[in-house]
Amino acid sequence: MTARILDGRALAATLRATIAARAAGLPHKPGLAVVLVGQNPASAIYVRTKDRAAREAGLAAQTIALPAETTQSALLDVVARLNADPAVHGILVQMPLPPQISATAIIAAINPAKDVDGFHPLNVGRLAEGTAVLAPCTPRGIMKLLALAGVTLRGARAIVLGRSGIVGRPVAAMLLAADATVTIAHSRTADLAAECRRADIVIAAVGRPELVAADWIKPGAAIIDVGINRLADGRLVGDVAFEPCCQVAGFITPVPGGVGPMTIACLLENTLIAALAAA
Ligand code: NAP
Numbered sequence: 001m002t003a004r005i006l007d008g009r010a011l012a013a014t015l016r017a018t019i020a021a022r023a024a025g026l027p028h029k030p031g032l033a034v035v036l037v038g039q040n041p042a043s044a045i046y047v048r049t050k051d052r053a054a055r056e057a058g059l060a061a062q063t064i065a066l067p068a069e070t071t072q073s074a075l076l077d078v079v080a081r082l083n084a085d086p087a088v089h090g091i092l093v094q095m096p097l098p099p100q101i102s103a104t105a106i107i108a109a110i111n112p113a114k115d116v117d118g119f120h121p122l123n124v125g126r127l128a129e130g131t132a133v134l135a136p137c138t139p140r141g142i143m144k145l146l147a148l149a150g151v152t153l154r155g156a157r158a159i160v161l162g163r164s165g166i167v168g169r170p171v172a173a174m175l176l177a178a179d180a181t182v183t184i185a186h187s188r189t190a191d192l193a194a195e196c197r198r199a200d201i202v203i204a205a206v207g208r209p210e211l212v213a214a215d216w217i218k219p220g221a222a223i224i225d226v227g228i229n230r231l232a233d234g235r236l237v238g239d240v241a242f243e244p245c246c247q248v249a250g251f252i253t254p255v256p257g258g259v260g261p262m263t264i265a266c267l268l269e270n271t272l273i274a275a276l277a278a279a
Contacts, residue, residue, distance in 0.1 A: 002246060002247065003223070003245070003246045003247075003248075003249040003250055003251055003252040004149070004250065004251050004252075005246075005252060005253075005254055006145050006148055006149055006224075006251055006252065006253045006254075006258060007254075007257065007258075008141070008145060008253055008254075008257055008258040008259055008260065008261045008262045009257045009261045011144060011145065011148055011261075011262060011265075012141075012261035012262050012264065012265035013261075015144070015262075015265040015266075015268075015269065016053065016056070016057050016265050016268060019057050019265070019268045019269055019272050020056070020057040020058045022272055023057060023058045023059060023272060023275075024058050026275065026276075026279070027279075028087070028275075028279075029058060029059055029060040030059045030060065030089050030090070030271045030272050030274070030275030031059065031060040031061075031062070031085075031087045031088045031089050031090065031271075031275070032050075032054045032059050032060070032061050032062075032088075032089070032090040032092070032116065032267075032268075032271045033061075033062050033063075033064060033082045033085075033088045033090070033091050033092070034047050034050055034051060034061070034062070034063045034064070034092045034094060035063075035064045035066065035075070035078060035079075035082075035091070035092070035093045035094065036063060036064070036065045036066065036094045037066045037067075037068065037070050037075060037093075037094070037097055037098055037101065038066075038067070038068035038070075038097075038098050039068060040096065043094045043095075043096070046094060047063055047065075047094050048063075049264060050092070050264060050267060051063045053264045053265075053267075053268060054267075054268055054271065057268050059268060059271055059272075060087065062088075064078060066078070068098050069098075069100075070098070070101070071100065071101075072100060072101045072102060072105060072106070075093070075097075075101055075106055076105070076106070076109050079091065079093070079106060079109045079110055080109070082114070083109075083110065083111040083114065086278075088114065089114060089116075089271055089274040089275035089278055090114055090116035090267075090270060090271035090274050090275075091110050091111070091114045091115065091116065092116055092117050092267070093106050093107070093110070093117075107119045107120055107121075108120065108121060112134070113134075113274060113277060113278065114274055115134055116134060116137075116267055116270040116271050116274055117136060117137065117267075117270075118132070118134045118135045118136035118137070118170070118270070119136065119165065119166070123135070124165070124170075127170055127173050127174070128173055130173075130177045133273065133277065134270050134273065134274060135170060135174065135270075136166055136167075136170045137263045137264075137266040137267045137270060138166060138167050138171075138205075138226060138259060138262075138263045138266070139167060139170040139171035139173075139174050140174075140262075140266040140269070140270075141259055141261075141262025141263050141265065141266045142167075142171050142174075142203060142224050142226065142259060142262070143171070143174050143175075143178070144262060144266070145224055145253055145258065145259065145262060146201065146222060146224065149222050149250075149251040151200075151201060151222045151251065153175065153178040153179060153180045153201070154178065154179040154180070155179065155180070155181070156180045156181070156200040156201055157180070157181050157183070157198055157199050157200050157201070158172075158175045158180040158181065158182050158183070158199060158200065158201035158202075158203065159182075159183045159184075159185055159195055159196055159198070159199040159201070159202055159203070160172045160175070160182065160183070160184050160185065160203045160205065161185050161186075161192070161196070161202070161203065161204045161205060161206050161211075161212070161239065162185075162186065162203075162204070162205035162206045162207075162226075163184050163185075163186045164205065167203075167205040167226055168184060168186075168203075168205050169184070171203055171205070172184050175201070175203075180201065183195055183198075183199070187206075192216070193213070193215070193216045196212065196216040196217065197215075197216055197217070197218055198218065199218060199221060200218065200220075200221055200222065201221065201222045201224075202216075202217065202221055202222070202223045202224070202240075203224045203226065204223065204224070204225050204226060204227055204238065204239035204240050205226035205227065205239065206227060206239050207227055207228075207229060207239065208227070208229070208239055209227070209229035209231060209237050209238075209239070210229075210237055210238070210239070210240065210241040210242075211227075211239050211240075212225075212239055212240040212241060212245065213241050213244065213245075214241060214244035214245050214247060214248050217245055217248040217249050218248075219248055219249075219250075220249070220250040221248075221249050221250060221251075222249065222250055222251040222252075223240055223245060223249045223251065223252040223253065224253050224258070224259060225238035225239055225240040225242070225252065225253050225254075225255050225258060225259065226238070226239065226259045227239030227240070227255065228255060228256075228260065236255060236256055237255060238253075238254075238255030238258075240252070240255075242254065242255070
């Protein structure tokens, strides 16, 4: 079998065009504020990419860049100002934050109705109970890629490799809400390969280059590779051994060009959702 490649770039472009059309029909542009503290090079690239994508979709994007020595209280003031600004519908504080600032305190201070990352405890709780309006972007993108594949979720066995708050746990909640039978695996899982082999759907979000081998995959399974790993030779690879797994899986996402573009498109979609809810 040769897996069908799920083209996240193309799907994201379609979603961004839909968002742009919806945004253009609104009396006020949906506003997205992205806050960057410090000069982490990877964070700076992410923030620039988000800002550019938002502008291209016709959103009112602003990036607030603060020095690395910003205090927690100063950042809380910025969040309070953005919470109170009616032109700002979505607030994203780029992680990681410098050590003097508690990410938990900052996330809790964001108005849940503007929490386009879906990380506020209220939104996490709503996702767990199946009533989320703003859900985390990467898991939303994953669910759209599974829909693109036409994979039946109801009754399917899904395994999520990784239990982080930004990917593993929320995507497990979404799969459960879609009636899949969900296993969440992590670094203490006894036999990862055996758990994986039972799965019709594999979501790999561990951050370990090419951990998932072809003999872990049930023939015909759908694989969503969330991992982004830079090798010593400069190559970017996922958490899945792509070429060998292509010979076994039914569907697979590439890295790059799979989940990554969908994460950004879903951030724009969350901003549109927040703007529509505020209207
Ligand atoms: P994270 O917070 O570091 O969590 C990694 C998870 O993987 C943890 O639950 C950990 O288990 C588990 N794990 C680590 N090594 C393992 C192993 N050998 N076997 C089984 N489980 C293992 O990572 P994350 O933030 O979720 O990100 C995961 C990957 O996705 C990274 O490569 C990241 O760059 C990428 N990512 C991509 C996007 C995108 O848009 N494409 C978005 C977010 C993240 P424990 O809990 O037991 O430690």
